[in-house]
Amino acid sequence: xxxxxxxxxxxxxxxxxxxxxxxxxxxxxxxxxxxxxxxxxxxxxxxxxxxxxxxxxxxxxxxxxxxxxxxxxxxxxxxxxxxxxxxxxxxxxxxxxxxxxxxxxxxxxxxxxxxxxxxxxxxxxxxxxxxxxxxxxxxxxxxxxxxxxxxxxxxxxxxxxxxxxxxxxxxxxxxxxxxxxxxxxxxxxxxxxxxxxxxxxxxxxxxxxxxxxxxxxxxxxxxxxxxxxxxxxxxxxxxxxxxxxxxxxxxxxxxxxxxxxxxxx
DNA sequence: ACATTGACCTGAGAGC
DNA sequence: TGCTCTCAGGTCAATG
Numbered sequence: 001x002x003x004x005x006x007x008x009x010x011x012x013x014x015x016x017x018x019x020x021x022x023x024x025x026x027x028x029x030x031x032x033x034x035x036x037x038x039x040x041x042x043x044x045x046x047x048x049x050x051x052x053x054x055x056x057x058x059x060x061x062x063x064x065x066x067x068x069x070x071x072x073x074x075x076x077x078x079x080x081x082x083x084x085x086x087x088x089x090x091x092x093x094x095x096x097x098x099x100x101x102x103x104x105x106x107x108x109x110x111x112x113x114x115x116x117x118x119x120x121x122x123x124x125x126x127x128x129x130x131x132x133x134x135x136x137x138x139x140x141x142x143x144x145x146x147x148x149x150x151x152x153x154x155x156x157x158x159x160x161x162x163x164x165x166x167x168x169x170x171x172x173x174x175x176x177x178x179x180x181x182x183x184x185x186x187x188x189x190x191x192x193x194x195x196x197x198x199x200x201x202x203x204x205x206x207x208x209x210x211x212x213x214x215x216x217x218x219x220x221x222x223x224x225x226x227x228x229x230x231x232x233x234x235x236x237x238x239x240x241x242x243x244x245x246x247x248x249x250x251x252x253x254x255x256x257x258x259x260x261x262x263x264x265x
Numbered sequence: 266a267c268a269t270t271g272a273c274c275t276g277a278g279a280g281c
Numbered sequence: 282t283g284c285t286c287t288c289a290g291g292t293c294a295a296t297g
Contacts, residue, residue, distance in 0.1 A: 002291085003290095003291090005289095056291075059291075074291085074292090074293060075291090076274090076290075077274090077290030077292095078274095078275090078276085078289095078290070094275090111274090111275065111276055111277095112273090112274045112275050112276075112290080113273090113274055113275080114274060114275095114288090114291065114292080115288080118290085153266080153267090154266070154267070155266075155267055155268085156267090156268090159267080159268080162291095164291090164292080171290075171291065172289095172290070172291085173290085179292085201282095249268090250268065250269080251268085251269065251270070251271090252290085252291090253288085253289080
């Protein structure tokens with residue numbers, strides 16, 4: 001479930017494996033993933049160059065190239081990178097593979113083919129084009145901006161926080177976690193939330209993302225007192241021992257604790 | 266503006 | 282054992 005913390009970990013992985021090595025060629029098993037290019041086109045885009053750095057906006061990962069161009073990756077629901085040596089070690093569900101001069105390869109592994117790979121001249125142009133909101137984990141995204149963005153909205157809090165054009169990076173799972181820790185009902189309407197409650201949400205967001213990255217976004221390493229290890233109906237709330245419930249919000253299945261997360265008055 | 270639904274894709278897990 | 286069904290997850294388009 002690649003959300004912002006997962007992306008941050010992918011970014012570290014990419015940086016520790018795939019920078020500053022000449023790219024020989026690429027192989028795309030699933031051309032439908034390519035945006036604005038073709039298997040041949042992405043090959044020409046990359047071949048003979050190398051990656052020099054990385055960046056991220058929300059759930060979009062940008063591999064920066066030695067001449068300042070980019071390749072954007074979106075991981076859909078199931079994507080991740082895997083770096084490996086011999087082709088006989090290529091992972092199952094590898095949809096796209098980059099051959100480096102040193103004999104190693106980087107694969108985009110994605111059982112469900114809902115991701116995207118896109119050559120780009122500019123990250124900023126892409127963000128504008130895609131109408132991406134600000135990345136929720138950039139240093140510049142402080143509480144005042146969080147509040148300003150939400151203040152004249154009337155939607156449910158969870159819907160707006162998951163809307164990538166409002167703010168970018170959060171998905172279903174971490175959103176539930178944040179609202180659980182802030183003790184806010186996922187269907188709470190934004191106009192009904194006080195500044196203090198918005199503050200609790202913002203700070204829970206920082207805390208959750210930081211901690212999730214610290215444990216490499218591995219679900220089994222999430223703290224036991226989080227909601228995340230208890231995302232099933234009938235599970236016990238680690239805080240009040242009440243029953244975790246399933247709830248649909250804007251078409252996504254969420255989980256929350258009805259006794260800890262009350263609707264605002 | 267906002268909510269809802271369905272489509273995309275396909276493996277995992279459940280139920281028979 | 283093997284089949285069929287449902288459900289995830291992120292995003293977008295269509296409809297109310």
